[in-house]
Amino acid sequence: MSTMQQDQQNTPDAASIRKRSIIDCDLHLAPLRGGYNALKPYLPRFYREQVETWGARVPGQNAMYNNGGINGSMQGRKVPPGDEAVMLDFLRADLLDKYNIEHGIITGMDYGINTTPDTEYAAAICSACNDYTIEHILDKEPRFKASIMIPKQDPVKSAREIDRVGSHPGYVQVIVSNGADKPYGHRHYYPIYEACVRHNMPFGIHVSMEGIGINPPPTGAGYVSHYAEYRLARAGIMMTHLASFIYEGVFELFPTLKVVMIEAGTLWIAPAIWRMDEDWKALRHHTPWVKKRPSEYYREHVRVTSQPIEMPHKKDMFLPMLEAIHADECLMFSSDYPHWDFDSPVQAFPKLPDELRERIFYQNAAELYGLPQRADNVDGGQG
Template sequence: MEAKEEAAMESVSYTGKKSIIDCDIHASVPYEGLKSYLPRMYREQMDTWGKRLPGQNQMYLNGGTNGSMQEYRPPRGKEEDEDSYLRYFQAQHLDKYNLAYGVLTGSDYAVHTTPDTDYAAALCSAMNDYVIERYVSRDSRLKGSVQIPKQDPALSAKEIDRVGSHPGMVQVIVSNGAQRPYGNRIYDPIYAACARNHLPFAIHVSMEGIGINHPPTGAGYVSYYAEYRAARTQIMMAHLASLIFEGVFVKFPELKVTMVEAGMLWVAPFLWRLDQDWKALRHQTPWLTQPPSEYYRKHVRVTSQPIELPPQKELFLPMMEAIHARECLMFASDYPHWDFDSPLRAFPKMDDALKRRIFYENAAELYGLPSEPATAGGVGA
């Protein structure tokens, strides 16, 4: 297909087609815009020294234009011009693809890299208040993610309890980069707060090896962004194994965990390995009464972007079956990043029932959204 034809197809409105919930949207949350939500001491510190946070792009330069699609040009001459940005964002993504709902996953996880936990807590509160006021309350299609200072689980639980009951906030979110694997019992106060507020816990790739977080691989730091992207999956694997074997889902049987922007098909051989090792070593984790793959199926959800497509097309559907896609996979676009997955072209052809599970129903069940959206969005048939 010619480039002009592709662009034309992307611009078509798909009203009335199959509904979409996009589970990974990075709408801008500018630091200048956060100032009015911060205590005076932190506003003054930001005015004097800047945001005082390590940056991922300072170490591993991203793709695209500052990490975004080249065509992404929001009409923001000044960072505080949030209203014009929201209109642009609505037109270029929500309306363009007729999304029934979009889950906002934040625009910067640098807050998870600083040892100053009080500052991190203040920033997280400001980000949550900003998202609620500037996005969630202005467009009913938008749902927010509760940012937490995961460095301090007690402060994190306090923030979850503060805003977790807001109907527009549908999950708690942290970066993949961490000081400890997420199954470690130090995080239990976070999971208890998630359970109290009936919120899933989402892990989004980012901030591996930045600031106080451990290196992005077990062998140390890497040189190039391509290596860095590959390493993210390794860390997500470590978190998944930790959550299962440390017994998080035994202690918190209602907890759901979402792995965001780490790909999807790698899950299948990893689960095979976990099940195999559990059979040989189950005496070390007697609290697990089922194979790891069963805990994954019942408690873990995965977003699709960036999709790994096997070179042989006939392998795709068997791999989808192996990762329990009908139950566990949810569509994500990663808008507006350079590796954005269009809902029109991201997936090979699938049966309608599987497509509906991935593009709508799995996310609706996880986030407590209507099984039939009030305004149908759509994807191409």
């Protein structure tokens, strides 16, 4: 059920929630106007002319698993005509001010650039997107923070891009698609993690592009037929990345690295880490470099965003499941604005204990991204 329509009510609980500023960890805003055409001023002439002649030339998932895509963005919103400045004013009113968002994390643009075999072109598009984001968003609205787009197909070029823009105060993490030709624990990606550590930035994985372009099928049994199946397959791929990080020993090699799993669901993590703990105990001689239980690596190194969060049929199961995934340390609120399955901060969760709500809606993200405490310090910062 979409919360865009539910969010019109103004109950006392909702009013109380809105008084507390929050951090939203999954916003899709760039480029604000014009799609790839907006990036042309930031591209070398060679690629600018290619975009003008042939279009973006980037694989996309909408043709295969139509999830609304561009048509689904801003659904139910009456967006005024105008340039980037007009759009930014709209976002201030419709998002930041409406939901009292103290910081909003932009999680990249079209992840299709992570699926093209032309790594030079991918690198140029990622750089253009990062420069556009600085000029039109980060330097205009300090409440927005952003994720560095990288051409993950080429880890060396990716590391250079992180080094190029990683010192900008508006960038707080690196972002890639969930779809990948190798699990992310593979040593192929080490140059990216070295750059993340240099800049003290988390490595964010956002669902998208599974089975698209150069990526393999979204399941071990091949391609699925419908978008509902595809959404479920995404969680399985994210689980593979999680296991890969742990069993390949990435967190031993990069002890300060943090990983953020974005928009792949949440509560499935509990049985996944339970299973990994059991298998590690039985098979630890296969991976002697894994020195701690997988659940410990998860708790220390992994953070997960809430949207879409699974709701058990029995309400009394919800809080124990949050405890099982260490939500007080690892779970961060996200809305996925402005997509069709957007989760309103007012409606996304049932009533939570104040301290847990504070951790999920603000503190966990503030600690991960190095963001300051609430400016208004409502209720002493305790929710």
